[in-house]
Amino acid sequence: MINTVVDLLESFRTQEVKLLDQQGIQHGPSIGSMYEGLTHSILNRAVFENLDLRVVQGFIMNPEGNQSKQIDCMLVEGLGKKLLYSDNYIYPISRVLAVVEVKKTLFSSQLVSAYENLYSVVETIDKTMGSDQELRDSWRLIMLSEIPTAEEVDMLPLGKRMMLRTLLYEHVLPVRIALGYHGFSTEHSLRAAFVDYIDEGVSRSNKELSFVPFSFPNLILSDNHALIKFNGMPYAAPLTDERKWPFYGSLSNRSMRLLLELIWSRLSYRYKLGSTMFDDKLECFHPLLYCEPYEKNDQRGWTYSSLELSRADLEKGPKEEIGRAHV
Numbered sequence: 001m002i003n004t005v006v007d008l009l010e011s012f013r014t015q016e017v018k019l020l021d022q023q024g025i026q027h028g029p030s031i032g033s034m035y036e037g038l039t040h041s042i043l044n045r046a047v048f049e050n051l052d053l054r055v056v057q058g059f060i061m062n063p064e065g066n067q068s069k070q071i072d073c074m075l076v077e078g079l080g081k082k083l084l085y086s087d088n089y090i091y092p093i094s095r096v097l098a099v100v101e102v103k104k105t106l107f108s109s110q111l112v113s114a115y116e117n118l119y120s121v122v123e124t125i126d127k128t129m130g131s132d133q134e135l136r137d138s139w140r141l142i143m144l145s146e147i148p149t150a151e152e153v154d155m156l157p158l159g160k161r162m163m164l165r166t167l168l169y170e171h172v173l174p175v176r177i178a179l180g181y182h183g184f185s186t187e188h189s190l191r192a193a194f195v196d197y198i199d200e201g202v203s204r205s206n207k208e209l210s211f212v213p214f215s216f217p218n219l220i221l222s223d224n225h226a227l228i229k230f231n232g233m234p235y236a237a238p239l240t241d242e243r244k245w246p247f248y249g250s251l252s253n254r255s256m257r258l259l260l261e262l263i264w265s266r267l268s269y270r271y272k273l274g275s276t277m278f279d280d281k282l283e284c285f286h287p288l289l290y291c292e293p294y295e296k297n298d299q300r301g302w303t304y305s306s307l308e309l310s311r312a313d314l315e316k317g318p319k320e321e322i323g324r325a326h327v
Contacts, residue, residue, distance in 0.1 A: 009042060009256045016041070017181050031104055035181060036072045039102045043075055046260055051271060052078050053097070058089035060096050060174075062124040069120040073100040074174075075263065093124050097270065098175035098263050106180020106222040108193045114178035115197070115217065121176055122169075122215050129172040134269040138167050138232025142239065158300070159243065162293040169214040170231045175262050176217045183222030187252045188311045190225045191288055195306045198289070202304060212302055213247050213291055219262055221255045227288065228258055234265040234324045235283065244292045244305070249285035251318060258283075261324075284318040 016038050023034070036057065043055045055075055060068040070088065075098040080089035099121055101114045139147040143163065148156060153164065184190040202211050213231075220227040227250050230237035237246040251258070267273060286309055291302045 005046065006257045006260055009046060009260065012045065013038075013042060013181075013256060020181075032102070035104045036102045038181075039073045039100055039179060043073060043098075043100070043263075046263060047075065048267065048273075051267070053267075056080065056089045056091075057087060058083070058091065060093050060099070060121055060124045061090055062093050062126045063128070066124050068124050069117050071099045071117070071121070072102040074098070093121075093126050093174070094129060096121075096174045097266050098177065100177045100179050103178070103180040104182060106178065106183035106220075108197070110180060110183075111178070111193060111220070111222075112197060114180075114220070118176045118178060118217050119210070119215055121174060122210070125169060125173055127169075127172075132171075132269070134233060134266075135167055135171040138170070138236060139164070141232045141236035142167070142230075142245065144238050158295050159293045162300070162302075163245070166212070166214045167231065170229075170233060173214065175219075175233075175266050177259060177262070178217050178220045179259075180222040184225055185223070186311060187225045187250050187286070187314045188309070190220075190222050190227065191250050191286075191309075191314075194220070194227055195288070198304065211304075213245075216248065219258055221259065224255060225252050226250060226255055226258050228285065230285075230322055234261055235285075235322045236324070237287070237322055240290070242292075244290040246287045246290050248289035249287050249318075249322070250314075251283065251285050252314075254283065278324075283322055283324075285322050286314060286318045 020034050020038065040055045047053050053075060055073055057070070057072055058074060058080065059070060060074070074091065074096055076091045077095040077097065080091040080095070082089050099118065101117050103110045103114060106114065136147045139145075143160070148164070153161065156164070184193065198211060216229055218229050218231070218233070227248060228235060230247050230249060237249070239245050264277060268275065287307050290305045290307070294301060294303050
């Protein structure tokens with residue numbers, strides 16, 4: 001089923017982008033509005049009926065009153081609070097399943113603004129939300145063991161406690177996607193731009209942003225190239241023999257499939273829909289970023305390293321299969 005829907009969405013996206021590019025509009029806000037409207041239409045076609053789901057724009061709020069920046073597209077449950085004389089809504093984070101930051105063109109500067117806007121969603125996290133099977137499956141695929149019980153958590157080594165916290169936050173946060181309809185011409189240039197941005201952000205210790213693994217977008221799409229997080233929701237990469245987590249990778253020519261996989265996986269767990277809509281195909285990705293927890297002088301954090309691949313290596317296509325959680 002998923003391949004059929006992917007083909008339909010890809011055909012629709014390709015045709016509609018051609019029409020938008022022919023409009024000849026020079027007004028920036030109007031251009032942005034058109035591409036946001038296209039994204040709303042794609043998401044509405046991608047989700048299931050009879051689940052009281054809707055696609056809106058607006059803001060996310062947590063129980064403490066922390067509010068996100070304005071979000072272009074939010075996949076939400078039920079009715080939200082509509083702002084007076086506006087098309088924007090406010091939704092509690094508990095009823096937001098996915099968010100999409102939309103760019104007509106995604107290059108380095110737009111990559112930065114997309115990360116910062118999506119990070120504002122992270123700041124609305126509700127840490128009181130519970131965990132369920134999605135978290136257990138992610139832990140099993142990445143850590144290759146059963147998730148610890150509540151009684152066992154305090155006895156875990158630091159690294160495992162930090163991984164558990166990371167995966168818990170990944171589970172309770174909405175799926176966060178940056179979508180650029182045009183952008184980097186190669187997978188290599190997208191990878192390089194993102195690594196440069198992360199290197200700069202980590203080195204300057206930006207107090208307004210965090211570069212812990214759960215703060216990274218789940219998916220970044222720039223034209224036909226993608227960066228994706230292997231957090232087990234649904235794709236997962238286990239720790240290496242050196243106890244590093246290969247948590248970010250890249251791929252080309254699968255944009256609509258990856259978007260659908262992430263959103264359908266979240267819906268499948270949320271509504272216990274099962275896995276019959278998915279095929280058994282495993283994707284192959286190029287690894288990009290590795291991370292590992294550290295503790296030094298009472299300070300805790302994450303160290304990062306990247307895998308540099310040549311354009312020729314990337315053009316050969318990925319060889320490394322990544323597992324997928326089964327709902």
